[in-house]
Amino acid sequence: MGKQILLEHINVPGIHTFDVYRKTGGYASVEKALKTMTPDQVTEEVKESGLRGRGGAGFPAGLKWSFLDRKSDKPRYLVCNADESEPGTFKDRYLMEKIPHLLIEGMITSSYALGARTAYIYIRGEYMYIVRILEKAIEEARAAGFLGNNILGTDYSLELYVHPGAGAYICGEETALLESLEGKRGNPRLKPPFPAIAGLYACPTVVNNVETIASVVSIINISADKYNDVGIGKSTGTKLISASGHINKPGVYEIELGLPVEEFIYSDEYCGGIWKGRTLKAVVAGGSSVPILPASLILKTAKGEPRLMTYESLADGGFVSGTMLGSGGFIVMDETACIVRNLWTYTRFYHHESCGQCSPCREGTGWMEKVLHRIEHGHGHAEDIDLLVDIAKKIEGNTICPLGDAAAWPVASAIRHFRDEFEYHVKYPEKVKNPRHFEIEPMQSSYTLAGTVNA
Amino acid sequence: MAEIKFSDETLALVHRIVKRYPEGKQKSALLPVLHLAQAEFDGWLDVPVMDYVASLLNIKPIEVYEVASFYSMYNLSPVGKCLIEVCQTGPCWLRGSDDIVGHLEKRLGIKNGETTSDGMFTLKTVECLGSCGTAPMLQCGAEYYEDLTPEKIDSLLEKLKTSGERSTYMKSRV
Numbered sequence: 001m002g003k004q005i006l007l008e009h010i011n012v013p014g015i016h017t018f019d020v021y022r023k024t025g026g027y028a029s030v031e032k033a034l035k036t037m038t039p040d041q042v043t044e045e046v047k048e049s050g051l052r053g054r055g056g057a058g059f060p061a062g063l064k065w066s067f068l069d070r071k072s073d074k075p076r077y078l079v080c081n082a083d084e085s086e087p088g089t090f091k092d093r094y095l096m097e098k099i100p101h102l103l104i105e106g107m108i109t110s111s112y113a114l115g116a117r118t119a120y121i122y123i124r125g126e127y128m129y130i131v132r133i134l135e136k137a138i139e140e141a142r143a144a145g146f147l148g149n150n151i152l153g154t155d156y157s158l159e160l161y162v163h164p165g166a167g168a169y170i171c172g173e174e175t176a177l178l179e180s181l182e183g184k185r186g187n188p189r190l191k192p193p194f195p196a197i198a199g200l201y202a203c204p205t206v207v208n209n210v211e212t213i214a215s216v217v218s219i220i221n222i223s224a225d226k227y228n229d230v231g232i233g234k235s236t237g238t239k240l241i242s243a244s245g246h247i248n249k250p251g252v253y254e255i256e257l258g259l260p261v262e263e264f265i266y267s268d269e270y271c272g273g274i275w276k277g278r279t280l281k282a283v284v285a286g287g288s289s290v291p292i293l294p295a296s297l298i299l300k301t302a303k304g305e306p307r308l309m310t311y312e313s314l315a316d317g318g319f320v321s322g323t324m325l326g327s328g329g330f331i332v333m334d335e336t337a338c339i340v341r342n343l344w345t346y347t348r349f350y351h352h353e354s355c356g357q358c359s360p361c362r363e364g365t366g367w368m369e370k371v372l373h374r375i376e377h378g379h380g381h382a383e384d385i386d387l388l389v390d391i392a393k394k395i396e397g398n399t400i401c402p403l404g405d406a407a408a409w410p411v412a413s414a415i416r417h418f419r420d421e422f423e424y425h426v427k428y429p430e431k432v433k434n435p436r437h438f439e440i441e442p443m444q445s446s447y448t449l450a451g452t453v454n455a
Numbered sequence: 456m457a458e459i460k461f462s463d464e465t466l467a468l469v470h471r472i473v474k475r476y477p478e479g480k481q482k483s484a485l486l487p488v489l490h491l492a493q494a495e496f497d498g499w500l501d502v503p504v505m506d507y508v509a510s511l512l513n514i515k516p517i518e519v520y521e522v523a524s525f526y527s528m529y530n531l532s533p534v535g536k537c538l539i540e541v542c543q544t545g546p547c548w549l550r551g552s553d554d555i556v557g558h559l560e561k562r563l564g565i566k567n568g569e570t571t572s573d574g575m576f577t578l579k580t581v582e583c584l585g586s587c588g589t590a591p592m593l594q595c596g597a598e599y600y601e602d603l604t605p606e607k608i609d610s611l612l613e614k615l616k617t618s619g620e621r622s623t624y625m626k627s628r629v
Contacts, residue, residue, distance in 0.1 A: 075477075087544045087583040118477075125490065125528045126584050128597045128624045161475040166486050167527035169582070183485035183518075185525040201480055244546040244587035251588045288545055288583075331546050331587070345545045349582045355525075435553070 002269070003230055003256040005218045005238045006211070010098055016133065018140035021101040027146055029109045029220040034154045037220075042113035046216055048224035050236035055081055055172070055209030056287060056327040057402075058311050061216075067196035068114055069204040077205040078116040080107060080213055081177055082123035085169040086287035087349060088329025091240035092210035094252040096123075096130050100137035104160065106213035108146060109220055111158050114206055118159050122177050125166040134162045169353035173401045174207040175199075176355065187357045188401035211240050232258035235310035239328050241270075246334035248272035261285075261307040261314075262299050265332065278334040282418070285314055286326020288346045289406035291413030292339070293323050319413065338438030339418040340425050343410060344372040350407035361404040364395040368411055375422060378429035385422045389415055459507045465491055469511060481512050485522055488512065489529055494625040498538065499530035527581065528624065535570040535577035536621045540594045543580045546587035555591045556580060558605045562612060575616060596622030 004010075014020035021027075033042050047062025068076060080103065084092040096103055103121070111119045123131060138160055141147045149157045163181055165171050171180045175189035178200050199205025215237060219227045231237050235257035244250045247265070249272035255264065264270045265280065274280050283298040284290060300307055302321035307313055314325045333342065351365035368391050371384050392408035399405070415422060425432045461469060469488055476483035488508055489500065496504045505519040523529045530538070539559065543552045556578075560566055563576050570577040586592040589601035593608075600611055615622070 084585050085583060088546050088587050090585040090587055093585050120475075124585070125486070125526070125624065126594060128490075129599075159475075163475075163483075164487055164490060165526070166490065166529055168525065180486065181483060182480070183482035183512075183514075183522065185521055201477065242588060244590060245549045250590070284545075329587070331549070333549060337549060342545055342548065345543065345548050349544050352527075352582050 002254070002259065003238055004254050005227075005230065006095065006102065006214055006240060007099070007252075007254045015099050016097075016101075016137070018101060018137070018144060021099070022144070025221075026101055027105050027108075027141075027144075029217045030105060030112075030146055031152060033109045033112050033220055034152055034156055039113045039115055042109065042220060045224045046110075046113065046219055049219040049227045050224075050231075050234060051212065051215055051219060051227070052235070052311065053209055054211035054215065054239065054328070056086060056289070058325065061208060061212050064196070064208070065110075065114060065206055067194065068206055069197050070115065072197075072204050074203040075118065076114055076116045077200045077203055078107065078111045078114050078119040079174075079177065079181065079200060079205060079207045080119070080121040080210060081172060081174060081207050082121050082127070082210045083165055083169075083172040083177060084127075084210070084327075085124055085172050085353075086289060086327045086329055087346065088244055088284060088287050088331040089242050089327040090244075091242045091252045091328060093127055093130065094242075095210060095214060095240065096127070097133060100130075100133050101141065102214045102217060103134070103210055104137050104141050104146075106216045107160055108141075108151070108158060110206075110208070110213055110216050111160075112156055113216075116206075117157060119161075120181060120200075121160070121162045122171070122181055123162060123164055124171070125164045128164060131162050131164050138162070168355075169349075170355045170401070170403060173403065176401065177207060178205065185355070187355050188403075190400055230256055232308065232310055233312060235312060235325075239309070239325070241309070241328040241330050243271050243330045243332070245330075245332035246275050246278065246337065247332045248275050255309055257308075257310050259309045261309055264309055264330070265299075271330075271332065274332070274334050276334070278336065280332065281335045281337055282333045282339065284323075284329070284331040284333075284410070286324045287329035288331070288349065289402075289409055290324040290326045291319055291322070291409050292343075292417065293321075293413075294417050297321050297417070298323075319409070320416075323413070336439055338376075339414055339421045340372065340376045340432075341438060343414045344369070344376045346410050347372050347407065350403065354403060354407070358399040358404065360395045360398040361407065364391050364404070365407045367391055368407070372411075375425045376432065378425070378431075378433035380422075380426040380429070382423070382426050384426065385415060385419065388422075459496065459503050461491070461495060461511075465495055473512070482514050482518065484512060485514070485519065486526070489519070489523060490624060493529060494623040497533065498536070498621055498623065499533050533570075536575050536619070537595055537615045538577045538579060538622055540579050540581040540584070542582070542584045542586065542590070542592050542594075544583040546583070547590040547592060550590040552591040554605075555593065555603050555608065558608055562609065575619075576612075597624050597626055598622075 009024040171186040176186040180186040195205040280295040351369040392411040396408040509516040592601045
């Protein structure tokens with residue numbers, strides 16, 4: 001078993017309760033931080049740990065904290081982003097459901113570092129049953145003196161609340177999340193000002209992902225130096241990976257950053273190989289927004305080096321032959337999967353979730369969905385393929401928030417690596433009109449996997 | 456039409472929720488309070504219900520309408536007692552969500568988006584619910600039903616029908 005930091009105690013019976021969690025060493029980071037460290041020391045420690053945001057963007061967490069306007073006389077806020085909605089991602093749900101106190105502990109320690117007296121956990125509305133779990137954990141922590149006034153007898157006080165959303169992917173974008181928390185539509189804000197200067201109620205605010213905040217606990221407990229020893233290079237620590245799709249063992253796995261992708265897919269410790277004895281066709285490695293890669297390029301980089309589960313290795317080759325670690329939503333496709341239909345579901349998703357604020361995204365996502373629908377259902381034209389590339393290009397970089405890019409990248413990469421399959425759909429409309437065409441005749445005879453061309 | 460008013464218990468909860476936010480920022484309570492309203496008033500948000508929420512939070516009705524129409528969990532028209540939401544995004548599709556939708560349509564005798572004539576079930580496809588590792592799945596109220604098979608669906612429908620209760624996001628297994 002690889003290094004376990006976040007999920008070390010996940011299988012201890014009753015770990016969701018305060019008493020059991022405390023017995024396994026829980027809340028030690030709060031004691032250490034509040035009693036022996038200044039807030040700036042905690043921030044410094046997180047900075048030195050090299051921890052990068054685990055929500056998807058991978059921005060250094062300590063650096064984000066250091067941007068917080070500490071000179072302002074306004075209240076400061078810490079907001080946890082638990083809006084996990086990126087298709088293929090379900091790790092935060094797992095963590096919050098199984099070991100809720102890890103998040104609560106991280107929220108207290110992090111709030112102390114930031115000087116926040118009020119903190120919110122913004123959780124997607126569909127996870128309503130987890131709201132109850134978190135609220136119960138908060139009550140337990142309060143009863144034990146870890147929340148409320150004068151925590152552990154110090155002069156630090158903190159109130160922590162859970163705030164449910166109501167179904168909107170866009171609220172995972174931090175400024176949309178703040179709008180939503182203020183009781184408005186989730187329309188992302190123009191930046192600057194960044195939330196660190198003017199966030200919630202125009203006050204200095206830090207927004208961090210669930211896993212990021214949970215990681216702070218071990219950084220404080222074991223020190224930045226020791227945390228730095230885990231992982232490789234600038235990819236320090238461990239990462240929760242949500243594995244789904246055509247594998248034998250879907251689920252959430254904690255991996256030490258640096259694990260070879262091949263081992264992750266085929267080892268029985270993790271995904272356990274491709275289901276039904278089939279072969280690997282493609283992987284979306286970091287949630288639906290990141291570029292899809294064919295088997296040849298996910299296992300090895302274009303240079304022929306083994307691909308590792310790190311921010312750097314997955315990005316090797318840029319978008320020509322690489323992808324991103326993103327949220328760690330690892331979606332695996334076997335030889336029978338239809339790349340066009342798969343892509344159509346994602347484009348439909350982004351169209352559904354576009355907030356409608358920026359024209360390129362609002363119109364472009366709908367247009368791409370329509371074109372993909374017609375290609376997939378046997379009504380496509382040869383020029384539709386380049387049309388898709390063109391639309392994607394015109395969305396990318398032309399919107400207020402990254403949803404536009406997130407919608408464009410899957411389209412551009414699927415056509416880049418699997419153009420043959422799109423051509424097949426256009427060339428044989430009668431075949432693809434059968435909704436199960438991908439099962440009956442996998443498209444790999446004369447139309448071999450385009451990805452292998454790159455190998 | 457009966458007077459639209461929360462029960463005393465819910466009203467007390469609304470006041471507690473409002474207190475989570477700073478003075479004058481009571482609008483922040485809008486999303487949680489709309490969830491309560493939908494649960495208490497037949498599973499959807501009629502205009503008088505939204506107006507009532509506006510008056511409770513001391514905000515303009517339009518501020519409620521624009522929010523209610525933005526988020527996918529708020530129903531702006533009546534739905535069946537059990538709203539069955541089947542995930543259909545990539546990871547669920549890879550593991551057979553099309554078959555799940557097909558089976559439900561057959562069993563319920565309705566198409567996606569429709570409600571059974573007895574008002575018991577509404578079938579709706581939705582986008583990723585964060586359950587990709589246990590795909591295919593559906594949500595009914597606060598409950599997630601995962602690793603679905605046609606057999607599991609049959610027994611679920613039976614169970615829901617026997618209970619006859621309205622599904623709501625506000626009630627859950629804990």
